[in-house]
Amino acid sequence: MEQVISDVVIGESAVMRDMMSRAELVAKARKTTLITGPTGVGKDVLASWLHRRGQSPDAPFVTVNCGALPESLIESELFGHLRGAFTGAQDTRKGLIKNAAGGTLFLDEINSLCLNAQSKLLRFLETGEYRRVGSDHLEYANVWVLAASNRNLQNEVQRGSFREDLLFRLAVMHLDIPPLRMRDGDIELLARHFLTRVSNDLGTFTPRAVRAIYKYAWPGNVRELKARVERAAYLSRSSTIDMADLELDGLESSKELIMEKKPLKKTSSIALSDLYQLIEKEGLTLGDAIARCEKAIIQAALDVEHGNRTQAARRLGIHVRTMFKKLANE
Ligand SMILES: Nc1ncnc2c1ncn2[C@@H]1O[C@H](COP(=O)(O)OP(=O)(O)O)[C@@H](O)[C@H]1O
Ligand SMILES: [Mg+2]
Structure with a gap:
């Protein structure tokens, strides 16, 4: 915990x-x-x-x-x-x-x-x-x-x-x-902690930023992570922090991070019209329909990552625990 x-x-x-x-x-x-x-x-x-x-x-x-x-x-x-x-x-x-x-x-x-x-x-x-x-x-x-x-x-x-x-x-x-790079999920936890410390409304990292955070070696460890997140939060004009805002040396042009897109299986996709049907026919509220949609997206990410939960959460730019919570919600 x-x-x-x-x-x-x-x-x-x-x-x-x-x-x-x-x-x-x-x-x-x-x-x-x-x-x-x-x-x-x-x-x-x-x-x-x-x-x-x-x-x-x-x-x-x-x-x-x-x-x-x-x-x-x-x-x-x-x-x-x-x-x-x-x-x-x-x-x-x-x-x-x-x-x-x-x-x-x-x-x-x-x-x-x-x-x-x-x-x-x-x-x-x-x-x-x-x-x-x-x-x-x-x-x-x-x-x-x-x-x-x-x-x-x-x-x-x-x-x-x-x-x-x-x-x-x-x-x-x-x-x-x-060193920080050996601490696996803690890197993301710390990054999110430092981000909320700077500003509560500047809440999120893009999935690409999260992948970059994992990929980078962090030679200056937690001190460097804190400094980069704080600077990005102060300088970013939008409400999310993207990879470029973190200015991680050597990662700006990493093809793997920018184009890392694996195709979804046809079966796991959910069309907007299907979603609307859910509301109309099954009488779901918008919140319930969105929750169902989130589950479908999480399932799709899990499929792409062959069931690897950490990788799937990373791909979606959310913490593994958040992912579980969303999956467990009835
Ligand atoms: N576990 C942690 N939780 C929150 N902040 C941390 C943590 N570890 C380090 N920091 C922050 O990272 C920076 C460097 O930590 P510090 O203890 O000075 O490192 P060291 O003495 O090993 O060089 C400080 O700003 C500190 O507040
Ligand atoms: Mg010291």
């Missing part, structure tokens, strides 16, 4: 369900966790989801982008420093670990952490203790540490830029988010 928790679409694909059921356990155990996956798959989203799931709502959530801080600053940012500990340290600072006490510290781009800070972090993870820069005094903080990387940390270990013991310690629990 589709689940949306605070604007997070979890999806229905087996890979995501599997990952999320592990995430539930992680949130319960509140153990140090490494989140991996290529750029844009939702590592930040998952970290804040875990935090909300595993803590009281007022517990602090502190994010540190390790890649954005210069090596000289990261240690004092994380662990704090004493006044005068180094040139420019005019005040005493308590550091982000202290700020996160009782809550979650999310170390994004952990691969960028310098070796010095890595060893201090390892010690903190093992004992819960640390020292501010320039201090001998041991401090303690109860913090749930989540870390994310889009690099393979094993490779970084081989290159000597990441401590192997820290990797073991971080990956007590490991959640790997699959």
